[in-house]
Amino acid sequence: MDRELSANTKQANKLRRYTQVGVFLALLVFAIVGFRTMLTPTVSSDKLRTAVVEQGPVVVTLTASGMVVPEQEQVITSPIQARIEQVVLKAGEQVNPGDQILLLDRSYTQLAYDKLKDEQQLNQHKSVQMRLNLRKTLNQLASQLTIKQLKVKSLQAQLTDEKYLLKIGGTTQESVNQAELNLKIAQQELSEIKDDIATERELLKADEQELGYTLAMQSRSIEELQRKMEQAEVRASHKGVITWVKNEIGSTVNTGDVIARLADLSSYKVKATIADTYADQLKVGGNTIVRINNTDLQGTISSVEPTVSNGIVTFYVALQEKAHQLLRPSLRADVFVTTASKGNVLRVKNGPYFNTAKGQQVFVVLDNEVFRRAATIGVSNVDFVELEYGVKPGDVVVISDMADYQHADKIKIE
Known part of the structure; x- marks a missing residue:
């Protein structure tokens, strides 16, 4: 028959069961921790690029391609x-x-120059000849005028005599009338000669003015050809x-035709191009940053070409330091056109992560682990990205490509 176990035996059995349960639970915990360790992804520290969250401005920009050109360039034409x-x-x-x-x-131009000089001399000779001909004509008219004046005086005397003879009965009325007619004809001829003299003088004045205009035009043409030959x-x-x-x-x-270009290399500007989809955001006077070999130069948009070529808009940037030592003709540069700006915000350096990030999240480094954290990504430029919340100043954020770890909550750093 069965005997009741002693108290010591019961106590020993209970202790053994507790020990077995404890060992089982410990093994279970170790198994779970080991399994989770096997599931936690790892990343090499060499592949991680990080940046520290800080406070500062974020300027929103458009990126354009630029080329350094002389600020002043003289185009010499033939x-x-x-x-x-x-x-x-x-x-x-x-x-x-x-x-x-x-x-x-200059041989062709020299021929044209010599021809104009000859024509000018011919016209000058023509002017002298015109004056001589006028003098001859005026002398002839003056002689005729003198003769007519004498004839008029003679006819006036005859008319006086005829009237006296008629008064004493020594002639007839017909003789008096004929003397009056002869005087009127002579006086008319005298008036015509005076008019001819005045007309000849006016004609000479008009011809001299016309010839003067011709000579003046020829003189200007000669001067122009002479200047061109010098040029x-x-x-x-x-x-x-x-x-x-x-x-x-x-x-x-x-x-x-353009035959040479001469540039003043003491000052420069930047010729930039951008897709025409951004044309409405290009404003004369707008602020820009020109980056050359990691050096930023401040500038403003000085002009925008009105035409679009192959979907590209060209604009020019006036630099504040137009004589900077880095500037060289035809040097390539990145041009960032400012479209908006935020003041004192949380920001982190831009990197490949923000080009591939899915959703509003970042990866923060704590000790030797990386943790996924919800955060709102705001405005950005090529240098900085705004993080509106989810991080604080001093946090270390991963900025390298994390496309393979987008759904991991924690990543171990090796």
């Missing part, structure tokens, strides 16, 4: 239709005012550097 006879200076050479760059053949010795008007020159000796250029 003053005449000519052939390039000699190239004195080449592109890249510095010039001072008065230095000759090109020499154009055929193409010279620099101010100090600078030749950026381009037409160096094809023997080639023909027409009047107005």
Whole structure:
């Protein structure tokens, strides 16, 4: 028959059961921790790029491509239709005012100049001849005038005599009438001669004015051709550097063709291009940042070209430091056009993470682990991203690409 267990035996059995349960629970905890450790992803510290959350402004910008160009560039055009006879200076050479760059053949212009000079001399001779002819005509008319005046006096005397004879009965009324008619005819002829003299003088005055206009026009044309022949010795008007020159000796250029470009390399501006979708955001006077070799130069939009070419808008930026030591012709630059600005906000350096981030979240580094945290991503530019909440100043945020860990709550850093 069964015997009742002693109290010591019961106590020993209870202790053994507790021990077994404790061992089981410990094994279970170790198994769970080990399994979770196996499920927690890891990332190499070499692949992590981080940045510290700070407070500061975030300026919203548009990114454009830019090129440094001289602020002032003189375009030299051909003053005449000519052939390039000699190239004195080449592109890249510095010039001072008065230095000759090109020499154009002036033979064609010289012929036109000589022709105009001959025509001017002919017209001057014509002017002298006109005065001589007028003098001759006026002398003839003056002689006729004197004769007519004498004739009128003679007829006046005859008329007086006829009237006296008629009074004493020595002639007839018909003789008196004939004497009066002869006097009137002579007086009319005298008046006509006076009118002819006045007309000749007026004609000479008009001809001289016309000839004077012709001579003045020819003088201006001669001066212009003379100036063009002087300009055929193409010279620099101010100090600078030749950026381009037409160096094809023997080639023909027409009047107005560009034959050289001269730049003043003491000051620069930036020629920038951007897609036409942003054209309405380009305003003259708008602030810009020009970045060259990690150096930022402040500037403003000075002008925007009105035309669009192949979907591209061109605009120009005036720099505050237009003579900065980094500036060189044709140097590439990044141009950031300011469209908006936020003042003292939480921000972090921009990085690849914010290009691939899904949802409003960031990854914060604590000790040797990375934790996913909800955060609102605000405005950004190429340098900074605004974080509206979810972080505080001093937090270390991952800015490298985390596309493979978007759904992980915690990541271990190796």
